Amino acid sequence: MAMQLPRALTSHVCFHHILLLLLLQPLLLRRTASATEPDRVALLAFRAAITKDPSGIMRSWNNSRHFCRWSGVACDDPEHRERVTTLALESMSLRGVISPSIGNLTYLGYLLLSNNSFYGEIPPEISRLAQLKDLNLSYNALNGTVPVSLGLCTNLLGIDFTGNLISGNIPGQLGSLLKLLVLNLGLNKLVGDITPFLGNLSSLLQLDLSSNKLTGEIPSSLGKLSNLTYLDLSANMLVGGIPPSLGKLSSIRMLDLASNALSGAIPPDMANLVTLSFLDLSNNSLSGEIPPLLGRIVPLQILLLNNNNLTGSLPNSLGNLASLSYVDLSKNSLSGSIPPSITNLSSLQVLDLSFNNLVGRLPEEIGLLTSLEFFQVSENGLSGPVPLSLYSISSLQTLSMAYNQLSGTLPLDIGDTLPNLSFLGMASNRLEGQIPWSLANATSLRQIDLSRNNFSGRIPANVGNLPYLKQVSLGNNSLEARDAGDWEFISSLTNCSQLEELSLIENDLGGVLPASIANLSIQLKSLTLGRNHISGSFPPGIRNFVNLVTLSLNENHFTGSIPDFLGELVNLEALILYGNKFSGNIPSSLGKLTRLNELVLFDNDLGGSIPASLGNCQNLNFLDLSGNRLSGSIPIEVLSIGSLSSYLDLSNNQLNGTLPLEVSTHADVYSYGVLLLELFTGRRPTDDMFKDGLTLQKYVEGAFTKGAQVTGIADPSLFSDEEEGEDTSVLRTGSHASERITRCLESVLMVGLRCAKESPRERITIKDAVTRIEAIKSLLLTTKM
Numbered sequence: 001m002a003m004q005l006p007r008a009l010t011s012h013v014c015f016h017h018i019l020l021l022l023l024l025q026p027l028l029l030r031r032t033a034s035a036t037e038p039d040r041v042a043l044l045a046f047r048a049a050i051t052k053d054p055s056g057i058m059r060s061w062n063n064s065r066h067f068c069r070w071s072g073v074a075c076d077d078p079e080h081r082e083r084v085t086t087l088a089l090e091s092m093s094l095r096g097v098i099s100p101s102i103g104n105l106t107y108l109g110y111l112l113l114s115n116n117s118f119y120g121e122i123p124p125e126i127s128r129l130a131q132l133k134d135l136n137l138s139y140n141a142l143n144g145t146v147p148v149s150l151g152l153c154t155n156l157l158g159i160d161f162t163g164n165l166i167s168g169n170i171p172g173q174l175g176s177l178l179k180l181l182v183l184n185l186g187l188n189k190l191v192g193d194i195t196p197f198l199g200n201l202s203s204l205l206q207l208d209l210s211s212n213k214l215t216g217e218i219p220s221s222l223g224k225l226s227n228l229t230y231l232d233l234s235a236n237m238l239v240g241g242i243p244p245s246l247g248k249l250s251s252i253r254m255l256d257l258a259s260n261a262l263s264g265a266i267p268p269d270m271a272n273l274v275t276l277s278f279l280d281l282s283n284n285s286l287s288g289e290i291p292p293l294l295g296r297i298v299p300l301q302i303l304l305l306n307n308n309n310l311t312g313s314l315p316n317s318l319g320n321l322a323s324l325s326y327v328d329l330s331k332n333s334l335s336g337s338i339p340p341s342i343t344n345l346s347s348l349q350v351l352d353l354s355f356n357n358l359v360g361r362l363p364e365e366i367g368l369l370t371s372l373e374f375f376q377v378s379e380n381g382l383s384g385p386v387p388l389s390l391y392s393i394s395s396l397q398t399l400s401m402a403y404n405q406l407s408g409t410l411p412l413d414i415g416d417t418l419p420n421l422s423f424l425g426m427a428s429n430r431l432e433g434q435i436p437w438s439l440a441n442a443t444s445l446r447q448i449d450l451s452r453n454n455f456s457g458r459i460p461a462n463v464g465n466l467p468y469l470k471q472v473s474l475g476n477n478s479l480e481a482r483d484a485g486d487w488e489f490i491s492s493l494t495n496c497s498q499l500e501e502l503s504l505i506e507n508d509l510g511g512v513l514p515a516s517i518a519n520l521s522i523q524l525k526s527l528t529l530g531r532n533h534i535s536g537s538f539p540p541g542i543r544n545f546v547n548l549v550t551l552s553l554n555e556n557h558f559t560g561s562i563p564d565f566l567g568e569l570v571n572l573e574a575l576i577l578y579g580n581k582f583s584g585n586i587p588s589s590l591g592k593l594t595r596l597n598e599l600v601l602f603d604n605d606l607g608g609s610i611p612a613s614l615g616n617c618q619n620l621n622f623l624d625l626s627g628n629r630l631s632g633s634i635p636i637e638v639l640s641i642g643s644l645s646s647y648l649d650l651s652n653n654q655l656n657g658t659l660p661l662e663v664s665t666h667a668d669v670y671s672y673g674v675l676l677l678e679l680f681t682g683r684r685p686t687d688d689m690f691k692d693g694l695t696l697q698k699y700v701e702g703a704f705t706k707g708a709q710v711t712g713i714a715d716p717s718l719f720s721d722e723e724e725g726e727d728t729s730v731l732r733t734g735s736h737a738s739e740r741i742t743r744c745l746e747s748v749l750m751v752g753l754r755c756a757k758e759s760p761r762e763r764i765t766i767k768d769a770v771t772r773i774e775a776i777k778s779l780l781l782t783t784k785m
Helices: 007-048 100-104 124-128 148-152 172-176 196-200 220-224 244-248 268-272 292-296 316-320 340-344 364-368 388-392 437-441 484-493 515-519 540-544 564-568 588-592 612-616 669-681 696-705 736-755 766-784
Strands: 050-052 086-088 095-097 110-112 117-121 134-136 141-143 158-160 182-184 189-192 206-208 230-232 254-256 263-265 278-280 285-289 302-304 309-311 326-328 350-352 357-360 374-376 381-385 398-400 405-409 423-425 430-433 447-449 454-457 471-473 478-481 501-503 508-512 526-528 533-537 550-552 557-561 574-576 581-585 598-600 605-607 622-624 647-649
Touching: 007 050, 007 100, 100 124, 124 148, 148 172, 172 196, 196 220, 220 244, 244 268, 268 292, 292 316, 316 340, 340 364, 364 388, 478 484, 484 508, 484 515, 515 540, 540 564, 564 588, 588 612, 647 669, 669 696, 669 736, 669 766, 696 736, 736 766
Parallel strands: 086 110, 095 117, 110 134, 117 141, 134 158, 158 182, 182 206, 206 230, 230 254, 254 278, 263 285, 278 302, 285 309, 302 326, 326 350, 350 374, 357 381, 374 398, 381 405, 398 423, 405 430, 423 447, 430 454, 447 471, 454 478, 471 501, 478 508, 501 526, 508 533, 526 550, 533 557, 550 574, 557 581, 574 598, 581 605, 598 622, 622 647
Antiparallel strands: 050 095
């Protein structure tokens, strides 16, 4: 039987215990406060380094409440309830540096500061956070390097520095973080090789080093990461081959090596990645064939091999990949035909085989791809009729088959069977027949390009029922228009408020343009109606198209003057009006077109002088005013356009006077040289004789190198005596004057050749050229005295 204390004694003992606790309580509280004080001080130092807090998140960080209740702060360690374990301030628009005091939060497990505007370096004091598990500083403006000392934070499970300005190498010390599951360093400025020590991270699930400036080869040690599910090394400068060891990544689901400089063949070992659902090897220099064994990767959904140097045929085994939804093999050198097995891919939404060397016919069963939204096979050698089943895929949004040899007609109900179509690109094929009126029922259409085919008949008058239409390219066909009724499609197109391009070049369109053309979209940037039979005066409604960049009305039957209002179309870069019957003067208002690159007015009936205002068009690199009735001298302002080295033709006019010797020393000497050669030979670089490598310069050089008389290549009109009113040659063989004139001609042509050298370094300066021409002029004047 247990002995019991007297009740009085028991009460006395309890009283003493209570009294003792009351006496010790201030000491205990002081001790607890002392233990947590470093956390409070560290947080206040962190707050002090913040210079911008638009959301006011830091207002709660004050002494009116315990720091564990401050916004973004958590103290949830059961054993240390008043120690900071989490600092989570993601997406708060904070700006400032990360205070080194962060290293004093010794119980911190989670530092989450992503999507702010922190700048400066990552403080190395973070390495003192022995309990740290998740470090996320992504999408800030941090610079400097990845702290080597991070290798001391051995409890880290995740590091995310994505989207900063971090430079330097990837520290090999990160390879000691054996618990690490996620390492994201993408979208930075990291350089150097990928450290092979990353292969030691046996627990790693995700590795993202994309969009840096990493060089060297992919370490084969990465093949040891058997738990890795996500590997992204894209958009770097990696070289060498794809390590076969990557075929050992038995858990990988996403592999992205795109946009590097990788070469060699795709290793057959890749077929061992039987868990893979995403494979992107695009934009490299890979060669060889597509391994047929890739057909073993049954979960594969996305396959991107575009923009490489792959050869050979498309493997039949691709048809085994029933989960494929996106395939891009474009911009390679693949050959052979498209295998019928590809029609087994019933989940396929995107198929891009463009820019290859594929031949033969499209598979007849292609209509089985009932989920297809994007189909592009342009720039190949495909031939034969387009299978009707293709036009039955109602989900199609993009149908691009341009630059092949496909034949046949468009189904009359194409707009009904392809109601979701937004892009129809069939240019440069052998299609014929009429353009179906049902196209207007595909109300999502934005672009129609049927140019360079054999379409005939009228352009459907209901084409304007397409409210989102931006581009209509029907050039180089045999489409007809004779009377106002045939031009109704123009009135219809006035409903298309987003129209930016209308190209009807080289068809069989005649008559007068309807006045309704003035009501086309103000967004119009390109209007090309050249090589038709259109008559009448310059369409006045064109003045409304203030966003026009290209205007081409060449080789029609337009008459009258070129209007002054063209100078108001200040966005014009190309004005092409040659081969008409325009008369009058060249408007001086064209000098307002400071963005103009091409001005082509040859073969009209233009008169007057060349406007000096054209000298304001300093971007002009192609100027052809030949074959008109222009008179007067060539304005120095035009010859001073430095960009006119590409093409300048003023021939076959009535220009007179002497060459302006005051040509600016900043003028392009090349254009000046070509001009000299043109004027003294009567030839222009675009003459039919100049082909198969023969140029105007080589033509003149030949007169010197072959010992021929240069007078044999000179323009005969230079040697007629106009003062005597008859064509009396001043070159009398053996005469003293004849010898001097021949020497002058040789000297001028030699100056022209020296100015028009192909290599800019070999050209003489414009100052030197003018000095030589002045000396030649003095010699010639001496001859005449």
